[in-house]
Amino acid sequence: MNRLFRRFAVLVTLSISVAAVIAYFAMSWLFGDPQESIARRQAAGQIFLLEQYVDQAPADEWLGRLNKVREVSEVRFDLLPLAAARQHLPAGSRAAFERGEVVIDVRNKAFLRRVDLSGDRYIGSNEEAIHAQDLPIDVGLALKMEAVRYLIVALVVLVPIAVWSRAHWRSLQKLAQMADEFGQGQLAARVHLPASEAIHPLAERFNNMADRIERLLDAQSSLLHSVSHEIRTPIARLEFALELLRDAAQSPALEERIAAMEGDLHELNQLVSELLGMIRMGDQPLKRERFNLAETLRSVADSLPPAAPALDVLVADNVDSYRGDRRLLLRAVCNLMRNAQKYAATRVALSAARRLDGVRIVVEDDGPGIPEAEREKIFDPFYRLDRSRDRSTGGFGLGLSIARKAIELHGGAISVDSSPMGGARFTIRLPID
Structure with missing residues (x-):
């Protein structure tokens, strides 16, 4: 019984774990890599500063504003040739980079973006990219938060299941105990569960089955016991009659026939004794x-x-x-x-x-x-x-x-x-x- 509920708990735990993995990959496929989304949110301040302050500078002042940002920011902003910038990019992000989008490099806590596509910022700006490094990205912490979130969900699911399973386990234990006692010959053993229990109908069926078996066995035992005792009376009468007949017998043939009849009676008496022994064996408890x-x-x-x-x-x-x-x-x-x-x-x-x-x-x-x-x-x-x-x-x-x-x-x-x-x-x- 314990093995059943241990397996159930393991199955539920594995199901929640598999569901978390499937949810992660489904979200990645539908909405992109969650790690990149987390990193983009954590680097939102630097991206906002670049797009809303540096990029909004008048013509030929873009570099000046970038230098001011370098002076006050802990983030390192560098300008790289496009060829060098492309070497930092994974294959799946190159198209977005060529369109002028910000590409997050989660592992190196950095992002890359082309300065512009037309060269309006400064001469040759369309041939360079801005490389921001040392961004305040901590995906590990975010993933831990996600793991804690899933853990809380798992516990919220498992605790009610555990409470529900424990109640059923105790009821099933009572049912198993009753079955063991009944199998050991305690025919009066029954299981009594409140009507609110989920397995109460099953327990009632067990009790009804035990009642029928007990009645049948009692009836069988009573019948054999009564028949065996009733047979003893005519056997005793026949033995007495044969003794009288033997005394009156004159011919050897008649005496031989009487002896054969006495043998049959002795055999019948032994059979009755054996039957009574079997009945008592089941009725009486062991004298250990x-x-x-x-x-x-x-x-x-x-x-x-x-x-x-x-x-x-x-x-x-x-x-x-x-x-x-x-x-x-x-x-x-x-x-x-x-x-x-x-x-x-x-x-x-x-x-x-x-x-x-x-x-x-x-x-x-x-x-x-x-x-x-x-x-x-x-x-x-x-x-x-x-x-x-x-x-x-x-x-x-x-x-x-x-x-x-x-x-x-x-x-x-x-x-x-x-x-x-x-x-x-x-x-x-x-x-x-």
């Missing part, structure tokens, strides 16, 4: 506490059921304490480990290390791996990569979804790619607490 992450990861490896794949655990020495919800992190890593055990051929590896940007936990195996096109889909609830498997081997498709949700609640991320071992590699990145 400081715990030893290395010991927790080793306990995950120890708690796994014995399986054919060998298990390698490599936890770096710098993985020690971490502040978070130990139960959720334990479950996330455990789900990944069970998934790796399920598909590994001979080996599963768990490693962890602390880096500059946080803690990195890696679970990998030497199984068949996961196709690149399906690496994001496997984190969706109820999505199973191999649909030919039944739930006894393929699971419900909730384990990876629960793992991702648990990691995201900690502000981290989980990703999957190919492992050097040949199978899949799941990488958990947790921010530094």
Whole structure:
């Protein structure tokens, strides 16, 4: 947000600067060089003295009056041959000089003008020019005054823009804060701005959107919660009925069928438990506490059921304490480990290390791996990569979804790619607490 307004301020400043440059060149093109105009105004007294006093002298008294001016003026007046005078002139001013006009030499603080065009002042006056030097010209000061003028204009423009931008910046900051809080799971977060604020309609739309999302999520959570609890009742009844039926069963075939039905009920009970776990994960705040992450990861490896794949655990020495919800992190890593055990051929590896940007936990195996096109889909609830498997081997498709949700609640991320071992590699990145 700050970057947005900094860029806006820089853009406005550059626009004013470019406008000043364009105005300078436009004025030069339309009305002549502003520096020459400034110098002509500053030398106006000497030009007036030459034109209204010296040039108004009767015939053959022109030189006398010029000498009197030389005596009292600090400006140096010299007579030059036309050839020498032309050498002082830039190419663009020669035509005006030949017409008898005063030509200002800003850089040398001087001006040139032909004495006359017909030789009436004195003999040979049409072959000479008057060169006035040491004129009281200070274009630098005038340019500084122009710069100050532009600066004042810029400030007058920028100050209201800054005040206006600050008000909008504060409003947008509130809107961004509300979006961050809402994204972190605080569904009751709203932004309240006065109706006079320019972005008040946008804030109201954000609030309305948040209201609708909150209602939808609440309705979804309530529905899943209610359905899961309601399912528990018929499951309990069926379990009780099956127990009675088992007691009354006489044939082995009937007992085998009852056992299969009990397995289905157990599976359904597990599914309901998983659903309730997902719902509670989103409803309850994280119970952040400081715990030893290395010991927790080793306990995950120890708690796994014995399986054919060998298990390698490599936890770096710098993985020690971490502040978070130990139960959720334990479950996330455990789900990944069970998934790796399920598909590994001979080996599963768990490693962890602390880096500059946080803690990195890696679970990998030497199984068949996961196709690149399906690496994001496997984190969706109820999505199973191999649909030919039944739930006894393929699971419900909730384990990876629960793992991702648990990691995201900690502000981290989980990703999957190919492992050097040949199978899949799941990488958990947790921010530094």
